Amino acid sequence: MAEISSGSAQYIYVCTRMRVRRSQLIPREDYLRMLNMSLPEITRFIEDTGYKSEIDELATAFSGIDLVEVALSWNLAKEYQSILAITPGELMRFTASYLRRWDIQNVLTILRGKTQGMPAGKIREVLIPAGALDRVFLDRMLAEDSPERVVEALKGMRLYPVLEREFPRALETGSFARLENELYKGYYERLLAETKGGVKGGRVFKGYVQLEIDIRNIQNLFRLRAQPTLEDVREMMIPGGSFTVDELQRLSTAESRDEFIDGVKKQVTLPPLLNVLEDLRSERPIHEVEIALTRVQLEQMDRVSKRYPFSITPILVYLEQKKYEVANLRALARGKEAGLPGERIRSYLVM
Template identity: 25%
Template sequence: MSFLNKDFLNSLVKSEDLDAMIRKLESTWYGPEIERAASMYSGPELLEVAMNRHIVETNRIALQVTPFSRKSAIQAYLSKWDIYNIELILSSKAIGRTITETEPFLVSSRNFPAGITAGNISHDEMKIILAQPTFEGVVNQLVKYKYGVILIQHLDTYQKTGNLSPMIADLMEFYYTNLLEMLKFYEGDEGNIRDLVRMQMDKKNLLTLMKAKESNLDRELVKKHLIPGGNISMDEMLEVYGNSNISELSTRIDEILKLGDLLEHFKKSNSLIDFEVAIDKLIQLRYVRKLKSIALSIGSIFYFILKAETEWDNVKRIAYGKRYGFSEERINSMLILEG
């Protein structure tokens, strides 16, 4: 009942500015986190901190109501926030950002660490990792967690090239491989969730293809950054990549996924933001709706988690739209709403 409805989201879109948006959100379930963060932050940072701490709280709720036998699957899914934070820290360290510039963007809370669901990387531990004076120090600090073992294999390559992408690619492959392993059939209600996860893998791979095509990257280099195990095979992904330009590539993707009208905004703008929104809308229509309608099960818990994540995305998209002066029509086109 606490989720923001369409009318409220529309009122946020119509807000005069970001501060007016935040004032409206104070009356919702984001209010307590906004109030707590207001003593240290304001404006965009205030909203960022409040939103990120709130998503940790919803994850905690989801984990609390999950039966013991199914917790490993929920923990595996929510470990995405550990990886999100690690990627943020590594990127920040690579470009020389300070702790104060980076900390507001961590998805963590002093009360409930993002890693409470997986690696148990607490907020304070994240700050210690972030405080390491060098990139190498960050990687070494992470060795105590399973992620560090993956990262350290690529440390020599990073030191020579400054390229983070092999580290991030291996982290994501580890995440999805572990998640699908944890979602093996147990009570027979995991099928739709596994399909949804594979579609999320396809989304990441397709965005990789689109970004690579924009930069005209070599096929073999692109292959190293694709995650195996999605609905679309690696061979098919690479065959699709063989198309000569972005327009032809998107046409081939449409033929495979049957995106149809969902690609309408992308065809006008050629913006990867609109391409990503189209895939998100397809996931909502094809998979998330099914989770809502099935009998009470692990699918119901995943539906709650995904609904919270969609709301997190929507509010952030509205906020960024306000900051960059997008029209109401443009902001609305980027929102993922239930039908």
């Protein structure tokens, strides 16, 4: 009894905190207002929201676009770490597994930077230490002088077997694409395996991960349609969702867009996703397709989190929404810096 009740109290505590934090994210109207602002105004505006401490802290070292970028990354990392700190037990394990994708991103950033001979300080600016590898560990990796040594430093970590297998080939071909695909495939595989542990909320979490895999695969297929490649499509697809890799490969060979969308629709059961796919029949720029699909994903996750209010889902929804908030602000700031018109920037925002 004691364990059950204290368990549910922990869920309620964390999920309430996430809900409050979600209500503090930047609303749609504010994005629309920011579209009419200049870069310094945007900086000041986000300083008034949740990014004050980072902007104040970094204002002496950076200015302009760099200040916004670095402050956003720092804030994201800090936010994710604080979530890990307040989530207890089982929830924390799921959350940490979910956040492991940032490790992949950081490791790849370091490897790419090192192979191109970038200085460590420059690489450090773009790292987002939100996963299991913390700032100290990343700094140690940055201090290594060659990419091979960086890989060696990861020995014993979960990423190491894939890195060891694929890295020499990546160096040889000069392209990290295959390594990256393999790492993410490993990540999703691991994530799905963890949901099978029979723990509370595992089933919901699994549905969530599968939805993400599906959306990612469909996005990739749209990308492949926009820009056909000679490489093997199978290698780019993530197994474990509601499509098998064979089906995805068949879909990628569909002649016309209509045929392709019909094929995807046969497998998908989610009504909002079906609506969006119907919408996408007309030719649209690829980033709009991706954003439409991402929005479906976020909305569906939001819906699931309301159905299971005290489970892992409210936490994951917040993690995702925060990620897109940071991505939006970055797109806004970059777009303004490049002098793009508001309409153009708007089409890149997920809101």
